[in-house]
Amino acid sequence: MIDFNRLIEKHLERESRPKQIGRYYPSEIGTCLRKIWYSYKHPMETKAELTKIFELGNILHEFVVDVLKSEKNKEVELLEEELPFQKSYPGFIVSGRIDDLILLKENNTKILVEVKSTKSVLPIGEAQDSHKTQLQLYMHATGVHKGIVLYVDKNNLQSKAFEIEYSKEEGEKIIERFKQLHTALTSDLLPTAEAKKFENKQWLCRFCDYAEKCEKNEA
Numbered sequence: 262m263i264d265f266n267r268l269i270e271k272h273l274e275r276e277s278r279p280k281q282i283g284r285y286y287p288s289e290i291g292t293c294l295r296k297i298w299y300s301y302k303h304p305m306e307t308k309a310e311l312t313k314i315f316e317l318g319n320i321l322h323e324f325v326v327d328v329l330k331s332e333k334n335k336e337v338e339l340l341e342e343e344l345p346f347q348k349s350y351p352g353f354i355v356s357g358r359i360d361d362l363i364l365l366k367e368n369n370t371k372i373l374v375e376v377k378s379t380k381s382v383l384p385i386g387e388a389q390d391s392h393k394t395q396l397q398l399y400m401h402a403t404g405v406h407k408g409i410v411l412y413v414d415k416n417n418l419q420s421k422a423f424e425i426e427y428s429k430e431e432g433e434k435i436i437e438r439f440k441q442l443h444t445a446l447t448s449d450l451l452p453t454a455e456a457k458k459f460e461n462k463q464w465l466c467r468f469c470d471y472a473e474k475c476e477k478n479e480a
């Protein structure tokens with residue numbers, strides 16, 4: 262029998278390159294600073310299961326692009342998709358990709374859209390902090406001050422969209438956070454176990470590959 266799981270895994274196999282200190286990612290900065298620090302100092306191979314989940318996210322994003330481009334949806338125009346994002350700060354670069362930039366024709370408003378796939382949209386009552394952070398940074402850096410986090414259910418394509426209010430102060434705080442990360446990495450200082458400290462972030466620890474190191478404060 263053909264092992265289709267293996268075929269998919271081989272198709273998705275990529276050469277993994279360790280992350281470089283000095284290049285940081287908007288999609289990560291809203292999570293636990295200590296976890297990000299470990300991912301630079303003690304890189305791990307991305308598990309095959311996770312690679313498949315990422316690919317599913319890409320596939321869903323392609324679907325959203327088709328929806329936004331559709332002739333039947335004349336109220337919106339897709340201006341950009343997978344827009345490369347790169348900003349330089351003293352000593353480091355922040356690099357990523359903005360999912361979509363759309364134009365809402367009724368009031369000629371540009372909106373950034375960050376698409377996230379999810380197991381179910383039903384329990385989602387608001388956008389996740391790290392997703393808000395990512396979008397807030399994009400809004401701050403691009404000058405497009407309208408943004409939406411769009412969740413799409415992997416099981417049934419139901420969606421939920423959350424408008425995120427731009428805040429200059431929040432944008433500046435996020436850049437400070439990148440600076441904090443850069444200083445901790447270049448000076449070899451382990452950041453505090455951030456996710457453990459905040460109730461709304463503790464769930465991150467359940468999925469953290471570095472939980473053991475973190476428990477021992479291992480640097």
Ligand code: SF4
Nearest residue numbers: 293296454466469475
């Ligand atoms: S276990 Fe929790 S606090 Fe520690 S690095 Fe992981 S996410 Fe951060």
